[in-house]
Every structure is written in structure tokens, then in C-alpha cells.
Amino acid sequence: MEWIDVQLLAVAALVTAGISIVSILTGLGIGLLVCMASLSRNPPLRWAARLYISFFRGSPLLVQLLLIYYLLPAIGINVPSLVAAIAGLSLSTGAYQAENLRGGFTSVATGMIEAARMVGLSWRQILLRIRLPIALRLTLPAVMNEAVMILKASSLVSVVGIEELTRSAQNLATSNFEPIAMYSMAGAFYLLLNRLLSGGGWMAGRLLGRAGA
Amino acid sequence: MRFDVGLMLSWIPAALSGLWVTVGVWLTGGIGALLLGLAVAIIRRFGGRILDRGLWACVAVIRDTPFLIQLFLLYYGGPFVGLDLDPYAAGLLGIILYGGAYICEIIGAGFDAVPRGHQEAALCIGLTRLQMVRRILLPEMTLLVLPPVVNMQIILLKETAVLSIVTVPELTMTLTSLGSEHFAFAEALSLLALGYWGLVELASLLGRLAERGFSRYRLAT
Numbered sequence: 190m191e192w193i194d195v196q197l198l199a200v201a202a203l204v205t206a207g208i209s210i211v212s213i214l215t216g217l218g219i220g221l222l223v224c225m226a227s228l229s230r231n232p233p234l235r236w237a238a239r240l241y242i243s244f245f246r247g248s249p250l251l252v253q254l255l256l257i258y259y260l261l262p263a264i265g266i267n268v269p270s271l272v273a274a275i276a277g278l279s280l281s282t283g284a285y286q287a288e289n290l291r292g293g294f295t296s297v298a299t300g301m302i303e304a305a306r307m308v309g310l311s312w313r314q315i316l317l318r319i320r321l322p323i324a325l326r327l328t329l330p331a332v333m334n335e336a337v338m339i340l341k342a343s344s345l346v347s348v349v350g351i352e353e354l355t356r357s358a359q360n361l362a363t364s365n366f367e368p369i370a371m372y373s374m375a376g377a378f379y380l381l382l383n384r385l386l387s388g389g390g391w392m393a394g395r396l397l398g399r400a401g402a
Numbered sequence: 403m404r405f406d407v408g409l410m411l412s413w414i415p416a417a418l419s420g421l422w423v424t425v426g427v428w429l430t431g432g433i434g435a436l437l438l439g440l441a442v443a444i445i446r447r448f449g450g451r452i453l454d455r456g457l458w459a460c461v462a463v464i465r466d467t468p469f470l471i472q473l474f475l476l477y478y479g480g481p482f483v484g485l486d487l488d489p490y491a492a493g494l495l496g497i498i499l500y501g502g503a504y505i506c507e508i509i510g511a512g513f514d515a516v517p518r519g520h521q522e523a524a525l526c527i528g529l530t531r532l533q534m535v536r537r538i539l540l541p542e543m544t545l546l547v548l549p550p551v552v553n554m555q556i557i558l559l560k561e562t563a564v565l566s567i568v569t570v571p572e573l574t575m576t577l578t579s580l581g582s583e584h585f586a587f588a589e590a591l592s593l594l595a596l597g598y599w600g601l602v603e604l605a606s607l608l609g610r611l612a613e614r615g616f617s618r619y620r621l622a623t
Contacts, residue, residue, distance in 0.1 A: 252563055252585060252598060253595070259588070263588050304408070362474075371433060376471045
């Protein structure tokens with residue numbers, strides 16, 4: 190293994206980090222929307238959310254990525270493959286985050302919401318200042334666990350031709366005939382990224398802890 | 403976009419052969435992962451400090467790296483260290499190692515959750531250590547870990563789709579190659595997603611039945 194290989198893999202690791210962070214954040218947004226829908230009083234909205242969660246948790250991510258990659262152009266939507274990949278990751282993780290957040294939202298004490306309403310907070314203020322921070326703090330371990338899963342799952346977007354860490358390792362392994370060194374190095378980069386992500390989660394926990402106090 | 407349902411239906415026999423490979427890899431891999439996870443959890447608990455630390459590191463590495471990278475290491479890297487695996491064997495070994503790492507953590511947590519008093523009581527009334535493990539620790543732990551283990555088995559079922567990348571002729575590989583032969587990806591991928599969805603719903607139903615069957619052994623703690 191040459192120094193240049195390590196550099197190439199490090200650049201590819203940045204691509205993986207970028208894809209993962211965008212997908213994790215978009216997925217959290219989707220998860221929040223789907224979670225609100227699944228807790229709403231409107232039955233069709235609730236059923237739609239349940240169907241969404243059931244489908245995206247019930248089929249392999251690889252299949253979902255292929256579906257989005259091949260079906261979007263077939264129905265006339267032409268997006269770059271990077272966008273399709275991020276959309277696939279976000280839609281999938283959104284279903285898991287919705288389930289995670291739902292647990293948090295249902296365990297926010299009703300007394301707190303009533304108190305917030307009594308002091309005259311609007312529905313949106315209650316959501317953004319009371320329910321969301323508490324729900325996020327309660328479910329942070331599960332939410333971070335899913336973030337790690339998405340970072341690992343981002344390796345699958347190599348299949349639709351995105352030049353990220355796994356794909357680069359694959360290219361290097363075939364060109365210089367050192368699969369063990371290349372894939373181990375790629376694995377080490379994933380480990381490092383996961384450690385950084387967990388560190389970020391720990392900091393987010395501290396921030397949320399202060400916000401909720 | 404045309405959507406040819408007739409074509410989709412005509413693929414069902416071919417899809418079934420892929421489905422059997424998927425189910426076969428999943429069942430053998432899932433059982434293998436369960437046995438490996440149990441063995442590793444027991445060794446980590448009773449095998450001394452050095453083994454515990456070493457296995458902890460292995461588990462951490464497997465849990466923090468993508469399954470696809472592990473699969474590539476086994477399949478493409480294996481021959482360089484004399485481990486010549488065909489796609490099926492590499493895939494199966496990959497599933498067993500990946501699942502085993504997660505299940506070992508689940509079972510470890512299960513051991514921790516069995517009340518200490520129960521184990522001490524068993525030793526007090528004269529059971530040997532082995533009897534205590536076999537008759538008290540393992541049965542109580544089984545009840546506790548059943549739901550997360552079922553969940554993990556369902557994750558492994560979905561993870562078998564990744565084996566198509568190293569050309570294991572399972573459901574995903576069968577249907578995507580049919581799709582590219584007929585240039586009908588929409589039909590192939592829809593059938594694929596529906597197939598997995600049905601399989602996962604069926605597996606979680608079986609899991610719930612198993613949990614209900616076991617729950618009558620539950621004791622007050």
C-alpha cells in the first residue's frame with residue numbers, strides 16, 4: 190500500500206461523511222414529519238405514515254436504492270445519481286427515526302404540555318421548544334445508533350456508482366491487487382468516522398441536556 | 403412508463419428459486435449467528451479478562467464497519483490468505499460473523515439483566531456453577547433477549563440482499579438480472595420490494611408468535 194492510496198481513501202472518506210451527514214439530517218427531518226403524521230388525529234394521515242414506516246423498514250436498503258435509482262428516470266424525473274442515493278438513504282432512515290422519535294414524543298409528560306399551553310405558548314412553540322427537545326433528548330441513544338447504521342449503510346450507494354469510500358477501495362483493490370490492505374484501510378476510515386459521529390452525538394446530548402434544564 | 407404485470411407474474415417461478423436461496427442463507431446464517439453470539443457472550447463472561455478484552459475489540463470492529471466491506475474482505479481478500487470461498491460460503495460466513503457480533507452484545511446485556519439474587523439463590527441451594535448457568539441463567543436470559551434477537555434476525559434477512567453484490571444467486575440477484583435481461587427494471591424491482599416486504603412481515607409475525615409462546619414461562623422478578 191502506497192501513501193497515495195491512503196490519501197485517495199481519505200478523500201473518499203470525506204465524500205462518505207458528506208453523504209452520511211446530509212442523509213442523517215434529512216432523514217431526521219423526514220422522521221419528524223412521519224412521526225407527527227403517525228401521531229396525528231387524522232386517520233388517513235396515520236395510515237399513510239404507518240404504511241411508509243412498514244415499507245421502508247420491511248425491505249432491504251439495497252432494493253430501495255435500486256428502486257429509486259431506476260424508477261425516478263422511468264417516471265421522467267432525472268436527478269444526478271448522488272441525489273438519488275441521498276434520497277434513498279434519507280427515506281429509509283426517516284422510517285427508523287420516525288419510530289425512534291415516536292417513543293420520545295409519547296413519553297413527554299402531558300403535564301408539561303398543559304403547563305406550556307397555560308402560559309400561552311402556541312402549538313408551534315410547544316412543538317419546537319418543549320416537545321421536540323425533550324423527545325430528542327429521551328431518544329438520543331436510539332437516534333445516534335441509527336445515524337451510525339446510516340453511515341455504514343452509505344457503503345451500499347457504491348452499487349449505483351457513487352465514488353465514495355467503499356467504491357474507491359474497490360477500484361484501488363482491483364487496480365493494485367491488494368484487496369486486504371484496501372478494504373482494511375476503508376474499514377479503518379469507517380471506524381474513525383463512526384467514532385467522530387458518536388462524539389458528535391455526545392456533544393448534542395450535552396447541548397440538549399442544557400436546553401431541557 | 404409501461405408497467406407489464408403479466409411479465410412480472412411470469413417471473414414468479416424464477417423468483418421462487420432465488421427466494422429459496424435467500425431463505426436458506428438467512429436460516430442457516432441466522433442460526434449460525436445465534437450460536438456464535440451465544441458462544442462469544444459466554445466466553446466473554448466466563449473466559450477471563452484477556453479473552454473478554456480481545457473479543458470486545460473484534461465485536462466493536464465488526465459493529466462499526468459496513469457489512470459490505472466485511473463481505474469484500476472475505477470474498478476478495480480471502481484467497482490471499484488461503485481462504486478460497488465461493489460466493490455462497492463467503493456470504494454465509496459474512497452473515498454469521500456480522501449477526502454474531504450484534505447477538506453477542508444482546509445476549510451479554512441479557513446476562514446482565516438476570517437478577518443476581520436468582521443466581522446467588524441457585525448456588526445457595528447447592529446447584530453447581532454449570533447447573534446454575536444451564537438451569538437458571540440461560541432460561542431467564544432467553545426470555546429477556548427474545549424480542550431483540552428476533553429483531554436482529556429480521557435485520558439479517560434484509561442484509562442477505564447485499565450478498566447479491568458478490569453474486570450469490572439469491573432473490574435480489576435473480577430479479578435484478580431478470581430485469582436487465584428484459585429491460586424491465588420497474589417490474590423487477592417492484593416484485594423484489596414486495597417479495598421482501600411480505601417475507602419480513604411473515605418473519606415478524608412468526609417472531610411475535612414465538613414471543614407469545616415463550617411468555618408463559620415468564621416469572622415475576
